[in-house]
Amino acid sequence: MGISVVAMKLRHVAIRRLSVVGMFVAVIVVFQCCWTTYYSVLDAGGSSVALPIEVSISGTSEKKGVFRSTSATNVMLNATFVSHSKEYDSEKEADLDHELESDGGRNSREGHIPNNKGFKVGNHKDAIYSFTQKRPKYAVLSASDMLLAVKKPSNESRIQSVEMESQNEKPQVLKSPLSMSKSKPKMGTSSTRSKLVWPTSITQMNSLMLQSFNSSASMRPRWSSRRDRELLSAKLEIENAHAISNSSGLYAPIFRDVSKFSRSYELMERKLKVFIYREGAKPIFHQPKMRGIYASEGWFMKLMEGNKRFIVKDPRKAHLFYLPFSSQMLRVTLSNPKQMEQHLEKYVELIAGRYRFWNRTDGADHFLVACHDWASRITRQPMKGCIRSLCNSNVAKGFQIGKDTTLPVTYIHSVMDPLKECAGKPPSERSALAFFAGSMHGYLRPILLKHWANKEPDMKIFGPMPRDLEGKKMYMEYMNSSKYCICARGYEVHTPRIIEAIFSGCVPVIISDNYVPPLFEVLKWEAFSLFVRERDVPSLRDILLSIPEEKYLALHLGVKKVQQHFLWHKVPVKYDLFHMILHAIWKNRLSQIRPR
Template sequence: MAWRIYAADLICILAIQLLTQAFGITNDTTISQAVVPDFSVQGKIYSEKLNPTRSDLLDVDAVTNSLYLSPLTFRSNYDEMLEKFKIYIYPRKQQDFGSPEWCGDQRFRDLDKHGASFYENLISSDFVTDDPEKAHLFFLPFSLDASGTKSTASVSRFLRRYIDDLKSQYPFWSRTLGADHFYFSCEGILTDSSRSVVELKKNAIQISCYPLALSVEGAKARFFPHKDISMPPVESVTDVHQTPKLQQSDGESRTIFAYHVGAPAGLDSVLQLWKNDPDFVLDPLLPEPNLYFQRLSSSRFCLIFFGDGGNSSILVDAVKFGCIPVIIAQGPLFDVPFQDILNWQEFVIILNMRQVSNLKQTLQNIPESQLQKMKTLAIQASEHLRWHSTPQPYDAFYSLMYQLWLRRHTIRYARRHISS
């Protein structure tokens, strides 16, 4: 009997290890260190729109490296998601339940472009089902006021009432204590002493906007990377305006060593380090679109201070033009978009704030071959960060849905029937 117990335990351990490797799970909350390589095949750069039927998207025989944390798992899981994934949306009409002030279709459309874009794409997709018994996940269609006009106390009161009403009218929340539910909150929510709000914050999946324009500690209180999802900006500058055709420029055609746009609070002394350096271009304000595109396409590196919400689209805009992002942070990054899919450390350079004094030398020491590979992967990654009015394969909406799909495995508690 003992050897049977030991064998069963060994099988469980091996299964957990295989799943951990397949999904790129690490014990650290920072971005995974998995190796992800060059995706250029015979000099061809796949910067056109991705198509799920294209065999060259994931031709492991032709490439030795990949944009993805786990390319084989991603492709097979993505196809399975398209075929099977179902989401039940709780009633959205104002008269159903919850507060009219916080719920309803119009509430989402009026709130902000981020929530509206996701919501419109979701309700028009094939992922939605009218049968909750067929659903893998459940969407909570409330919308918190990201403008700050609502107090923390009023938000907490609404959330308590909303979850309590939902528990009394539907059985699904209590099966998992909310772990198979998700909601949208651009700035993230805080928890309070109410059990319902604690279950929402600790268990349910939160979709928030990148970046959370907060301190590292403030962001940690609003975003739990093991379950929450960060979505890229809905309208980057390169989405709103017509952009020139993306090209894979070589290093010599990029005459600007490093580019930064914005005036992050409290970092004047840091920017002063590069103000008089002719290799750096620092724009305190976002320039007009054509000049902005020229800056991006002519720069080797784009400097981004983590938590600076002044230009939230700079990360997305940079990768579209092959400008290698250099993210400067005071702590680990945990809310970059799609970190369950993309191997960010293969096309983004991450530096600590203590390293800024030697930033130029650090970047100059990177081999040219590595920079070319990073630029290639950055342009390819941009396809996952694009939003479209009608979702396209592998774009931001489908990548977000894929992250939800990965989170569908939750423990459901057995229903207990109490005899009278």
Template structure:
């Protein structure tokens, strides 16, 4: 249903009755741009970044033009607590059971978005529109909880947005986006054609062969656990273990093969389940940390490895790595085909000390891209994800 121009004009003139109907302008501050220009010179040789000059120009243009509107929960819509925001908190019954963990990135993107530097109440200026339902909150809400109920909730919400907001109708949803880190989000969106095929999904589970994921349309962003700040990284010469991995193997043939090969290798800390020491220590004392495909192509181990200064070894075919159009992953990570897992140790031992030290230096350089802050900081995960969205701002875009 298309809304008439007269209705649009009246809607724009009337202040929103919803306190969370914020129209968000994502702008980088002048100081950030100055820092970017200083930093660019050091990125050209041996850089972990791809085409840094283009990234700089794009980021500068994005900072002056990119605008996002957050779609509010429609009036009288049930379960408003399932629309996470910087100001609203879930009810106590949900707070007791909610666990961010693997879904921390989903939560922090929304918090950072609502705390980004400038807010506008003029949706006609927006390049993109944000659908703020939270899959994680829905999963932990006893009133919804089940996958079928979550899918029904998302369908009802999107249907109301299509009915009540003309901007969806003018683009069939192609300039709208939603964020999630749980596979339930993928299934929930599949029930509505426009949401699945037109809207941009921002997801941790980004695979070239994943159902409903379209690489040129959708955005893969990093799955990050809420880890305490690491004041000082363990230096390379103090990392005495070659490899570290610990995790469940029941849902992964590749992980089972890994344990069978090196579960008893004294030079490699490879464990089925939890290690006999604190989980974080494995990252601190190892040169390389394995990310091996489990149920999904992604896990938080990639971000954990980067956080603790351990070179990621990615054994997960078809994983569309976060920010791959900006970051040259081969400069700070090792990528091994799942079919060559038996060659992992040989490949890692063949890496020269000089190359390893270069990779460690590059890893230190990109760590800031895998951090979330409640109030966004330059080049953090929020700004890197916003840049990916900005690149997609004109895909199938129609005039309002």
């Protein structure tokens, strides 16, 4: 009996030991499974991935989405996506047209398509994401890294300038072109979280501008001045301008509000005074180039410094202060972006230390005019408070609608004859539907050629044309005899083809996401041009063919009427490009100023 009791006790002890061992093994197995699953959704910084379940788009450039988190708390959160993209660390090339000078061997930039015949373009959307959206690496994914896109629109909604994009269009979440990796991040993978680049439509740009002009959060000066009161008085007069049906020399349909523009321009001519700082050594300051793709900044500087109507020698009488440096000469002289930025920082310190006007407004009443691709980047910090007139007006890279203004890219061939109207053919003699020719700079142009080169007889889409006299003549003949001229972005959003198209009487078709067109504050670009999204390149011909003839004729007339506003003259004339650039700066200053 005693032996039986002892045996039973030993059996119970063995069972308990086995149970403990089994539980321990189970815990290890469960832990390993959970850790593997958990680790697979961690980014490099240790935060959990937010999976999109519903997205809604507002009327601005910001998109808000609701996400379900995979963290332990399983909470719901709102994620706001901002339009942003990383700056390239390597050098950026200019958008060269068929006859621009080569920039030597400086076009070997990481992430850009080499210009060679053997290059092939694969999936259109993959190419767009790969080069401009900068697809996030899923090993370092966070809530703001999810790739989203709206539902594929109809032809009507694709043409953003003809039929405005519906604000109630329900977007959908696209399946990501990349699968989520369950392995550890590879060595060398950046831990910096990518930001989503969300294309901003022309409709949203209009909304952003109105919001900026109506904002009550504009910076107020540290102390008031008589010049501020003069600006406030002018602003009130413009807001209360009487409606006019006809203004001499102006074509009302191409303006947002021709009455307010006419009044604003009149007040600018009568009241505006500008002080130009004399500091700064040549060639970076006071000595710009007058030819080439960046010549806009040079022509403005030359005409501004030689002007007698607007310039004052006493800075106390000035409403605006001009920082007369050439971003092109800065690039040629220093070459390194960091050095360029530091050079401008020292210049601002000099100005702020020698004069009291910069510190009064933190530079809000100061302005710069710069056309080099890097100008947006190198002025973003040292001159962030200034009004910046930039050729590279990318709203996804720090360009502020309502404060900054777009400088037109005018490629100047001859200083003696800067720009002139071309004798383009009338609409009835324009046999080609669309035309493009140019070097394969950037990601978009190879896609354009892949879909449309040698595909349809009325789509004259080519690569680079010969740079000899015959090639230039052929280029202009195509522009003069085409209904629509394709203005596809290069490495950056801007391109001289827009102004070339306008001068040849060819309706510009702007394919460049996030590009704010020139003189956006006053011109109604929908009245003389089209905006097509980059993702809609495969449907380009259908989009153009869907435009009624009467609409095309109205656009063509708008192009002819807007030509005068993009002309340089050695002696400036009323409503020409010099005055229009200065007016855009004047208007943005008026919109920002608030009473003390």
